[in-house]
Amino acid sequence: MPFVDEAKIYINGGHGGKGCRSFDRSLYFKHPKPNGGNGGHGGDVVVIADNKIHTLLDYKYQQHFSAPSGGHGGSNNKQGRDGQDCIIKVPLGTNVIDFETGYLLRDLEEHGQKVIVAKGGAGGTGNNNARVVGEGKPGEKRTLKLEVKLIADIGIVGFPNAGKSTLISCLTNARPKIASYPFTTKAPVLGNLEIDDTIMTIADLPGLIEGAHEGRGLGDRFLKHVEKTRILIHLIDISGVASEPIKNYQALNKELKFYSGALSAKKQIIVANKMDLPDSKNNLEEFKKVIKKRIYPISALEKRGIEELLKAIKKEYEKTISA
Numbered sequence: 001m002p003f004v005d006e007a008k009i010y011i012n013g014g015h016g017g018k019g020c021r022s023f024d025r026s027l028y029f030k031h032p033k034p035n036g037g038n039g040g041h042g043g044d045v046v047v048i049a050d051n052k053i054h055t056l057l058d059y060k061y062q063q064h065f066s067a068p069s070g071g072h073g074g075s076n077n078k079q080g081r082d083g084q085d086c087i088i089k090v091p092l093g094t095n096v097i098d099f100e101t102g103y104l105l106r107d108l109e110e111h112g113q114k115v116i117v118a119k120g121g122a123g124g125t126g127n128n129n130a131r132v133v134g135e136g137k138p139g140e141k142r143t144l145k146l147e148v149k150l151i152a153d154i155g156i157v158g159f160p161n162a163g164k165s166t167l168i169s170c171l172t173n174a175r176p177k178i179a180s181y182p183f184t185t186k187a188p189v190l191g192n193l194e195i196d197d198t199i200m201t202i203a204d205l206p207g208l209i210e211g212a213h214e215g216r217g218l219g220d221r222f223l224k225h226v227e228k229t230r231i232l233i234h235l236i237d238i239s240g241v242a243s244e245p246i247k248n249y250q251a252l253n254k255e256l257k258f259y260s261g262a263l264s265a266k267k268q269i270i271v272a273n274k275m276d277l278p279d280s281k282n283n284l285e286e287f288k289k290v291i292k293k294r295i296y297p298i299s300a301l302e303k304r305g306i307e308e309l310l311k312a313i314k315k316e317y318e319k320t321i322s323a
């Protein structure tokens with residue numbers, strides 16, 4: 001099943017019901033008495049966050065949504081019934097954007113949060129209230145872009161082939177595809193990491209490369225998923241077999257910076273992977289000389305160094321919670 005993180009939908013508020021033209025002609029009155037009721041209000045289109053919905057996949061197949069019209073007014077001053085609202089359910093963390101203007105209408109983060117995206121039209125007046133009977137107003141029309149940001153506590157970033165998917169499958173129950181070629185992971189994968197009593201969500205992200213912000217590789221479009229994480233794990237292939245670790249580390253930080261200041265300011269746990277390979281030890285020493293920060297050496301393949309890393313993750317996570 002493809003991972004859908006964006007959708008474009010067309011929405012229409014319900015049309016207001018027609019006002020009624022009718023007269024009470026009973027002999028009781030000298031002149032016929034107008035008694036046509038007002039039309040009902042058209043239904044609104046409402047987008048609502050629902051914790052049972054996990055993707056926008058449904059909106060790939062159905063893109064047009066209209067709320068029902070209001071009922072027409074009737075004789076004997078009968079008001080038309082209001083149209084029901086048309087409800088569009090989306091996952092938590094969905095940004096609801098006006099497609100034409102790019103304006104963010106609402107960021108729906110919690111279950112039950114909602115936003116009216118197209119109002120229904122008002123019902124027309126009946127002749128009991130006005131001389132001219134109203135037709136009812138059309139509902140608002142809009143095109144929306146829905147965009148889901150995954151809400152994860154920790155994001156794993158790194159160059160393609162660094163071993164991000166291997167790491168998440170060693171830390172959690174997630175089982176993404178692992179392969180020796182770049183760009184194996186095409187969409188974010190989530191896993192739950194449980195350390196003692198703390199449960200954290202980790203996202204394994206598609207690899208980034210230099211120029212990602214200009215669309216190179218798979219581009220930086222998945223970075224929006226990590227904007228809300230608390231911590232980043234910056235994973236480096238320290239073996240030097242395929243690329244230069246120091247250059248990659250710096251290039252990736254540059255890409256994060258290009259994407260957003262908030263992202264590049266996030267706490268990073270720097271992890272040197274593939275320590276089981278021959279040149280890794282020397283490369284790590286070189287790396288430490290240039291990048292004077294705490295680095296966690298691991299082998300995701302052989303599951304070594306994982307205990308230390310878990311401790312660091314928990315410590316940093318708790319810091320962000322108490323901050």
Ligand SMILES: Nc1nc2c(ncn2[C@@H]2O[C@H](COP(=O)(O)OP(=O)(O)OP(=O)(O)O)[C@@H](O)[C@H]2O)c(=O)[nH]1
Nearest residue numbers: 160161162163164165166179183184185207300301
């Ligand atoms: N020797 C060694 N190989 C590793 C280690 N971790 C991962 N690999 C290998 O590196 C290759 C890439 O691993 P992935 O986990 O798919 O890498 P990725 O970062 O998710 O790659 P993309 O999804 O393409 O960005 C695979 O062939 C893995 O078996 C490790 O610790 N040591």
Ligand SMILES: [Mg+2]
Nearest residue numbers: 164165184185
């Ligand atoms: Mg991967």
